Amino acid sequence: MAAEFIKLFEENPDPRKIQQIVDILKDGGVIIYPTDTIYGLGCDLTNRKAIDKLCWVKGIKPGKINLSFICEDMSHISDYVKNLSTPTFKLMKKNLPGPFTFILPANSNVPKIVNANKKTVGIRIPDNKIPIAIVKALGNPLITTSLKEDDVVEYPTDPEEIYENFKNLVDVVIDGGYGNNSPSTVIDCTKEPAEIVREGLGEIIL
Secondary structure, three states, rough: OEEEEEEOOOOOOOOOHHHHHHHHHHOOOOOOEEOOOOOOEEOOOHHHHHHHHHHHOOOOOHHHHOEEOOOOOHHHHHHHHHHOOOHHHHHHHHHHOOEEEEEEEEEOHHHHOOOOOEEEEEEEEEOOOHHHHHHHOOOOOOEEEEOOOOOOOOOOHHHHHHHHHOOOOOEEEEEEEOOOOOOOOEEEEEOOOOEEEEEOOOOOOO
């Protein structure tokens, strides 16, 4: 069955459509959704079936996925991160929500999610009301990854084109308007001082 194509407006996401998406996520669905950078591929991190499907769509084994979570706000972070230092907390507070992924030391909850020995996790709080509304209604973060590999020249930006390419692989494609062609800037906070490991959108405030 082809994926649902759901139009949402970033300024005011329709709560009924958000709930429709959340119901699909809770049932093990995989969604493609807009962020403040590129379109992302996501699922409910508490649903093992969904994680397996996301990895299948991405073409990787579950234990090999680089885990990044979309969080509603900073309050979720301590559930998945250990030893969050004061300088790192302050750095994140200054720059989130925004187009950044912070690589942090994972606590024991993270390996259980994919049955793998994961030592780090990426945390994102995008400056886009659509994924934030989804996570808020879902009650926990989304596992997220890009639609393509990080070394691609171009990320897909047109939601209708994305739908045509992925409609038989995922359960929902959200049309939130054209996406960006640049991913998030990635900051590795497991090192002292923190180090930018991928330049993307956004300029980090130190």
